[in-house]
Amino acid sequence: MSITDLSFVGEQTKAIHAGEMPDPVTKASAPNLVMSTTFVVDAGTGFSVEGFEEGDTWIYTRWGNPTINQLELKLAALEQAETAIAFASGMGAITALLFHLLKAGDHIVISDVTYAALTEMANELIPELNIEVTKVDTSDLEAIPKAIQPNTKLVYIETPCNPLLRLTDIKAVANIAHEVGVKLVVDSTFATPIATKPLLLGADFVIHSLTKYLGGHGDALGGAILGSKADLTPLRKKTAIRLGGVISPFNAWLIMRGIATLPIRMRVHEENALKVGRYLEQHTKVKKVIYPGLPSHPQYELAKRQMKNFSGIITFQVENGEEQARIFAEKLQIIHYAVSLGHHRSLIFYLNSQDLLQTSFKFTAPEQLASWNNFAGEGIFRFSIGLENADDLIADLEQALN
Ligand SMILES: *Cc1c(COP(=O)(O)O)cnc(C)c1O
Numbered sequence: 001m002s003i004t005d006l007s008f009v010g011e012q013t014k015a016i017h018a019g020e021m022p023d024p025v026t027k028a029s030a031p032n033l034v035m036s037t038t039f040v041v042d043a044g045t046g047f048s049v050e051g052f053e054e055g056d057t058w059i060y061t062r063w064g065n066p067t068i069n070q071l072e073l074k075l076a077a078l079e080q081a082e083t084a085i086a087f088a089s090g091m092g093a094i095t096a097l098l099f100h101l102l103k104a105g106d107h108i109v110i111s112d113v114t115y116a117a118l119t120e121m122a123n124e125l126i127p128e129l130n131i132e133v134t135k136v137d138t139s140d141l142e143a144i145p146k147a148i149q150p151n152t153k154l155v156y157i158e159t160p161c162n163p164l165l166r167l168t169d170i171k172a173v174a175n176i177a178h179e180v181g182v183k184l185v186v187d188s189t190f191a192t193p194i195a196t197k198p199l200l201l202g203a204d205f206v207i208h209s210l211t212k213y214l215g216g217h218g219d220a221l222g223g224a225i226l227g228s229k230a231d232l233t234p235l236r237k238k239t240a241i242r243l244g245g246v247i248s249p250f251n252a253w254l255i256m257r258g259i260a261t262l263p264i265r266m267r268v269h270e271e272n273a274l275k276v277g278r279y280l281e282q283h284t285k286v287k288k289v290i291y292p293g294l295p296s297h298p299q300y301e302l303a304k305r306q307m308k309n310f311s312g313i314i315t316f317q318v319e320n321g322e323e324q325a326r327i328f329a330e331k332l333q334i335i336h337y338a339v340s341l342g343h344h345r346s347l348i349f350y351l352n353s354q355d356l357l358q359t360s361f362k363f364t365a366p367e368q369l370a371s372w373n374n375f376a377g378e379g380i381f382r383f384s385i386g387l388e389n390a391d392d393l394i395a396d397l398e399q400a401l402n
Pocket of ligand 1: 222
């Protein structure tokens with residue numbers, strides 16, 4: 001008993017059933033959690049990953065594991081990807097992909113605003129490996145072709161980007177990159193496969209931090225790369241298995257359980273974000289609200305075209321953000337003052353522009369700074385709107401803003 005052809009079922013059905021089947025021995029309906037690191041094999045099984053063919057048999061959990069495999073099948077089904085590889089964290093996935101695709105002498109074009117750990121890696125570690133990096137505002141489609149060089153191997157974008165919620169037109173960038181034989185990587189963590197399927201828009205690889213919406217409950221780190229079998233089969237050998245940043249089967253099992261409710265969670269994240277966003281927009285203490293689902297977003301037209309769901313992250317600016325952050329940390333009762341995002345629990349955190357521009361986003365061009373200021377001003381509250389009742393979130397903000 002299992003669905004043989006998932007291409008004809010709806011997204012909710014897919015999220016629940018893809019990658020799963022009743023256990024053939026016990027008939028258990030829920031997926032098994034297989035924590036075993038090793039598997040009993042036939043004599044003559046090779047000891048090196050060189051001779052290892054995916055789907056052969058289970059040998060050692062760093063090479064592959066039935067629970068992790070179920071998660072990968074579920075992810076691939078939702079993203080309509082040929083295949084997926086799960087990692088210990090989003091950064092684990094990103095690192096494995098960069099190590100796979102790049103070597104000394106290569107060049108990459110990367111969005112000037114991405115997840116801070118990646119931007120920091122692009123400032124230091126990547127150039128130390130003699131890989132050139134050019135950071136551009138990828139929402140500016142003219143900036144990308146100008147940055148591409150003969151040794152450019154990939155363009156890396158994040159949309160909506162963390163923390164600005166600035167968008168990049170995936171289809172347009174895919175065309176620009178492919179015209180000159182460059183691959184496109186899209187970090188789609190903020191969008192989730194419910195909002196956007198970058199592979200269908202022309203991207204070559206999709207990255208997810210499973211720690212965020214896909215897991216959805218703030219209790220398991222994980223990451224994934226999705227793409228074609230031709231790209232990912234060698235990647236699994238070269239940088240997943242050998243570098244070793246693989247996910248724990250326990251986390252894979254938790255994240256798989258989270259994904260089962262992703263489509264219905266995203267509906268409520270969006271509904272709550274719209275309500276809270278509209279409340280914030282009319283509040284006298286709030287200077288600016290940025291949310292792709294509001295007409296005030298500078299790229300609202302692109303958001304409507306590229307996102308089937310506007311997701312659940314809002315940023316907003318107030319006078320004297322530092323002071324308001326202290327008040328929020330002390331007075332908010334429901335919303336946690338904490339980093340991370342995409343959980344069922346609402347999370348808010350203040351990001352001071354000056355600090356971030358010094359530590360992570362070391363821009364040089366005035367246009368880059370101007371775009372940052374347009375989205376973030378002196379600083380933003382990044383607000384990951386959870387699945388509580390929107391009215392309760394608004395009441396919590398109201399008592400802490402006034
Ligand atoms: C959190 C995040 C990451 C890193 O994921 P981890 O699971 O924390 O390693 C990468 N990209 C984006 C957009 C993120 O929000």
